[in-house]
Amino acid sequence: MDTDYERVAKAIDFLIEHRHEQPSLDDVARDAGLSPFHFQRLFRRYAGVTPKQFLAALTLESAKVLLDRNASVLDAALDVGLSSPARLHDHFVSIDAMSPGEYKSGGASLDVIYGFAQTPFGLMFAGTTPRGVAMLEFVEPGYTFDPARTPLPNATFTRDDAVAESIAARAFGDDEQPLHLHVRGTNFQLRVWSALLNVRSGAVKTYADLARDIGEPNAARAVGNALGANPVAVLIPCHRVIASTGIVGNYKWGTEKKRALLAWESARGSQNATTR
Numbered sequence: 001m002d003t004d005y006e007r008v009a010k011a012i013d014f015l016i017e018h019r020h021e022q023p024s025l026d027d028v029a030r031d032a033g034l035s036p037f038h039f040q041r042l043f044r045r046y047a048g049v050t051p052k053q054f055l056a057a058l059t060l061e062s063a064k065v066l067l068d069r070n071a072s073v074l075d076a077a078l079d080v081g082l083s084s085p086a087r088l089h090d091h092f093v094s095i096d097a098m099s100p101g102e103y104k105s106g107g108a109s110l111d112v113i114y115g116f117a118q119t120p121f122g123l124m125f126a127g128t129t130p131r132g133v134a135m136l137e138f139v140e141p142g143y144t145f146d147p148a149r150t151p152l153p154n155a156t157f158t159r160d161d162a163v164a165e166s167i168a169a170r171a172f173g174d175d176e177q178p179l180h181l182h183v184r185g186t187n188f189q190l191r192v193w194s195a196l197l198n199v200r201s202g203a204v205k206t207y208a209d210l211a212r213d214i215g216e217p218n219a220a221r222a223v224g225n226a227l228g229a230n231p232v233a234v235l236i237p238c239h240r241v242i243a244s245t246g247i248v249g250n251y252k253w254g255t256e257k258k259r260a261l262l263a264w265e266s267a268r269g270s271q272n273a274t275t276r
Helices: 004-019 025-032 036-047 051-068 073-079 085-091 100-105 161-172 187-196 205-212 219-228 255-275
Strands: 093-097 111-118 124-127 132-139 154-160 179-183
Touching: 004 025, 004 036, 004 051, 004 179, 025 051, 036 051, 036 205, 093 187, 111 132, 111 161, 124 161, 132 161, 161 187, 187 219, 205 219
Parallel strands: 093 179, 111 154, 132 179
Antiparallel strands: 111 124, 124 132
């Protein structure tokens, strides 16, 4: 009988061989001869990441090679097994956690460039450190910036709306450049936010689904709290999580905006499918 180590090694080989098919957790677990739940726990214990995270890394590296060869974003997305450029964009977002010192001090050692940009869904406030986007949220017209109301109240802030506009364009446009997030959160929140990056554009998951994805099947309520603490709208796509009843549910920036974002992503996915 295979040892646990050999099962994981075999699973990694399977993911590498079938990465262009974008196999699901069920597919890989079936090949390993385990239930999806037990396989995910085993893989994470030995590999340090979930099967989805490993597949995403494989996909990203393959896409980078194609883009470096001047392939279009659409061709690169399709060649690595993704359904649309929007899914490739999701793979180019990574999370960098703030250090304990940065977290505790409220960003006292950080320089933040902030600004405002118009988007298809209203005015956005964005803030970025040298290590990545730290804040991205929808605000009302006439919003007055106050550092004390941000996750980094003690940082040094400098305004530059052009930087905010480039971040908004990345969130809503077709820019394929890698994007890093530099966020402040607990270990649990960071796990939830990282799992969200694997929910493809146009798709939805329930709170219970997301809890299972991080190996905490009884933590659906805590997952909801982590979503409410998300400091980066759209790029950490908490709008893709709905209630198990199918109701869209709450959203930090308003239920109507959540419905609009889901409809927009669904429409973009349908348009890409018909133009392939």
